[in-house]
Amino acid sequence: MSLSFGILGFLNYGPMSGYDLIKAFESSLQFFWHAQSSHIYLELKKLEKKGYISGETIVQSDRPNKKIFSITETGKQAFMSWLAEGAGEDATQFKSAFLMKVFFGGNMPPAQSAAMLRKFKKDCETYLEKMGSTPESIENYGSNKENYQTMYWQFTVDFGYGFIKNCIEWADRCIEKLENCKEP
Amino acid sequence: MSLSFGILGFLNYGPMSGYDLIKAFESSLQFFWHAQSSHIYLELKKLEKKGYISGETIVQSDRPNKKIFSITETGKQAFMSWLAEGAGEDATQFKSAFLMKVFFGGNMPPAQSAAMLRKFKKDCETYLEKMGSTPESIENYGSNKENYQTMYWQFTVDFGYGFIKNCIEWADRCIEKLENCKEP
DNA sequence: AGGCTCATGTAACCGGTTACATGATTAT
């Protein structure tokens, strides 16, 4: 469901092709919403059928043809009312298979659990590095006109940054406890 | 997929009925894995078919009959190898429809976005209360087996606590920026 | 009389993933 609103959100900034949307997701939303390209194309078809967007095929000679989608009035309304709904209860919910593994970590010796947490920490650090280059790519979308928009984009980046920092600190605390722990 | 490993994990502690599992999920894993009761029963059926668990019907006169499930040797092996896999890349991934709404918050006036963030903050605080404040009661993990298990359970609680605290602080920062922001 | 706990399921649906398929142009 949310993918379709993400698409509507981008198309609300201006017409785009499926390929453009894939790039847009990759360069901005990917930290909290990873979109498969195949899924985007499927969703575009559904949205067009619903009348939320309309597509126009652009014939190109040097490159493959493409289909540019624009948001319709009804599409705009649907998007705006989704926004107006505000934060749902699910916003505080955090689903994680990794934490489930940690929960059952008592079935492994401390050294193995510690190794798992160290791997997690390393992945977090890699993630942080990748994030470091994001604010710039995000500014490409805004063009000086709309500082107001970019503030919100920065909010989501800040969230991701705080989240990962928190993960690393937590992992450190866990690892320390595991190191000071005698074999059960 | 993860639900089935959660079930296997609990059954690895000892035999349980579907109903027991529902309670177990509600009282421990629910902060990072919310399981529907219908889904648990479906998964139990699948796991039995796979030979990972075996069920035995207990006839009760005063209460509805129940089916007690036990983990099999192959089930144990599957569970242990899942644990041994360690943290996957997906561990750092955080999917959130709410953050997507924040990302597109520039389409709303600052007052409305601020209201959304205040609602989010309030939900976080409610969540914290439900969790029960357990910040510094984490000391004294000795060497016996029971404490060894609970240490890991505490790890996941700590994560949840840090996560929510981080959410609240972030929301505060965002709200402040929105309050000091002129209408676009 | 009304609501809670115990106890287990089915059916329809849907959002999302994985694997597969194609094929031209452009840059190294």
Place this chain on the structure above:
DNA sequence: ATAATCATGTAACCGGTTACATGAGCCT
């Protein structure tokens, strides 16, 4: 040569959600 970029899709599958269905006993 070969890799990357541009560009779009289909089909099968699956994990999970929602809605629905049942029914006895216990507590107030």
